[in-house]
Amino acid sequence: MLGGESDERYGKMDWNNLGFHVIPTDYMYIMKSNADGTFSDGAIIPFGTFQINPNSSVLNYGQGLFEGMKAYRREDGGVQIFRPEQNALRMQMGADRLLMPSPSVHQYVDAVKQVIRANIRWVPPYGKGSLYVRPLLFGSGSVLGISPAPQCTFLIYTNPLSNFYQGTSTSLSLLVDEKLPRAFPGGTGGIKNISNYSPVFQVVKEAKAKGFSDVLFLDAVEHKYVEEVSSCNAFIVKDNVILTPPATGTILPGVTRNSIIQLARDLGYQAEECKFSVDELLEADEVFCTGTAVGISAVGRATYKEKRVDFKTGEDTLTQKLYDLITGIQKGVVEDTKGWVVNIQ
Missing domain, CATH: 3.20.10.10 (D-amino Acid Aminotransferase, subunit A, domain 2)
Structure with missing residues (x-):
């Protein structure tokens, strides 16, 4: 996605008419659970499709969660987010209910910061909207019977949005x-x-x-x-x-x-x-x-x-x-x- 296509799309952005639809940005974050249920080795990678096994628990049994946050551009040009630790705690609560391991609060917030910084140019100018941040946690490991996945994936992508509701x-x-x-x-x-x-x-x-x-x-x-x-x-x-x-x-x-x-x-x-x-x-x-x-x-x-x-x-x-x-x-x-x-x- 990076390079000509992404730069061309960015160059055509009309920040005054963002709307509320899919606008791919440059990068996403991905991290997978280890055998002991912990997470490590997360990385920023170019935004795009990725492979998932047809036997994955999320595809067969809907074992998955999502969160939603927004990053805002301030008048001074800086960027900030709102209470990300609360989203991390809510994801942990949901993960417990669906028998999934989940990132720690620190890992979650750090990953959110990383993916926003990687896509910082996509945060709309002050007053024009926000950069929507979508963390996902899902059972990516293979299963056959009705059971939780042996491995889970934590993924974050972003999307600029207008101030749709006023x-x-x-x-x-x-x-x-x-x-x-x-x-x-x-x-x-x-x-x-x-x-x-x-x-x-x-x-x-x-x-x-x-x-x-x-x-x-x-x-x-x-x-x-x-x-x-x-x-x-x-x-x-x-x-x-x-x-x-x-x-x-x-x-x-x-x-x-x-x-x-x-x-x-x-x-x-x-x-x-x-x-x-x-x-x-x-x-x-x-x-x-x-x-x-x-x-x-x-x-x-x-x-x-x-x-x-x-x-x-x-x-x-x-x-x-x-x-x-x-x-x-x-x-x-x-x-x-x-x-x-x-x-x-």
């Missing part, structure tokens, strides 16, 4: 699905298992065909408690109270989610992890979603059983205040008093 300047329209649960008790909804996402492709596609932005899923037992949107956590705001469903096995413990809870409390709000029903959602003042891809994004309306409810959006909202605060920290324009930011250069 707080309250563009709001989401959600369809509340009353039939298909996203996650089940005892399942893998609480980890970033690669097989969590394809089962919702169809219902999300159908919702988008009807003009909705995404789908909000309810619990699998009583079908009345709010859980998650297809790829992000959900929050409601009512007066001085902010609620988000508890991460008790079917809810992904999002890094942005955790950060927003802390920041909201710092602002004097009562931010809690608590079950709430779809009826409570429809009575909320504000609704917003959080995640690496969406950041923090306002929900303008939700539809449940043909009933549409509009929520407050705009500059004078808590959603916008939290958006400005967290993105300001991530981009280096608001002071980081919590030690969340890690400088790359």
Whole structure:
């Protein structure tokens, strides 16, 4: 990939119109587990395809995890990332659930730094977007029966993205699905298992065909408690109270989610992890979603059983205040008093 083709593609980059699609960068990082379950000898290599055995556990049984982070360009030209150690810890939690060895927190963060530095020219200019960082951990070793792989691969690649979601300047329209649960008790909804996402492709596609932005899923037992949107956590705001469903096995413990809870409390709000029903959602003042891809994004309306409810959006909202605060920290324009930011250069 390096050389003429990569340089030509880079030279044609329109940083003002990045969008949200695949843009290969120069390098990726790869590291494989040893027989004793440890990882070593990771390396930066040119981005491109690589070989994997047809008997690999990831291809046959979906033994795999992914993470997502963003690197931001500051106004001074430097580059920083946000709470990478939390992603490392979440990958370890998921690896334990799927019986995979995982890199240490130090190995994970060091690998992320290496791959960003190797692709530093692909970090968009300040205010134009971010460099999305996608770590993967998967069973690459060969198996035949239903069992964990004897070897796992840790891989990281990057992709520049636009600021696709902009707080309250563009709001989401959600369809509340009353039939298909996203996650089940005892399942893998609480980890970033690669097989969590394809089962919702169809219902999300159908919702988008009807003009909705995404789908909000309810619990699998009583079908009345709010859980998650297809790829992000959900929050409601009512007066001085902010609620988000508890991460008790079917809810992904999002890094942005955790950060927003802390920041909201710092602002004097009562931010809690608590079950709430779809009826409570429809009575909320504000609704917003959080995640690496969406950041923090306002929900303008939700539809449940043909009933549409509009929520407050705009500059004078808590959603916008939290958006400005967290993105300001991530981009280096608001002071980081919590030690969340890690400088790359």
